[in-house]
Amino acid sequence: MTSTSPESAAAGGETNDPIHIRRLELSDHERGLVALLSQLSACPDLTASEFATRFAELAAQGDDHVILVAEDTSATERRILATGCLFVERKFLRGGGKVGHVEDVVVDAAARGRELGLRIVRRLVEIARDAGCYKVILDCTPELRAYYAKCGFVEKGVQMAVYF
């Protein structure tokens, strides 16, 4: 669920770890989430109202749509350093099985190489497993094969797309 409520699977790391991984909060609009996402793909700024509308839509999906963010609690300014999303697809096949989809993983350019991306993706995979998904899948460029392999993914199938 996209919410302000604490949740053990999205709780912060070990003691003395300044990196706190938690679920998206409405106030993260002020902490640079949109600018961070623009490092991944076209992401024009959203007004606070537009952000709030989308936040409410996603929150209504409950645990079927989880956005995690990471911030450095030792920093003077609260900024989102990394984010990633999991949405859960409910199927008829596999006895009404569920599939997790990891999307929109991005780490601020200045914070890369500190395993924030690894930690966000691993946490999303844990959440999917705990939600009863039988698999977690994602699409990425060939350059990211090694990164997602480190996150525990194996190559499977071919990505196809129709863009509008």
Ligand SMILES: CC(=O)SCCNC(=O)CCNC(=O)[C@H](O)C(C)(C)COP(=O)(O)OP(=O)(O)OC[C@H]1O[C@@H](n2cnc3c(N)ncnc32)[C@H](O)[C@@H]1OP(=O)(O)O
């Ligand atoms: C499903 C999707 O959303 S795909 C879109 C992915 N996002 C992007 O491409 C946006 C731009 N890139 C980024 O935001 C970041 O570079 C990310 C998310 C790809 C990686 O995040 P980081 O926090 O920098 O990676 P992290 O430090 O966790 O790296 C973990 C391991 O993967 C490796 N790795 C990281 N990026 C890459 C890469 N591009 N290619 C190969 N290996 C990589 C690291 O070397 C590290 O391995 P090590 O432990 O052996 O040193």
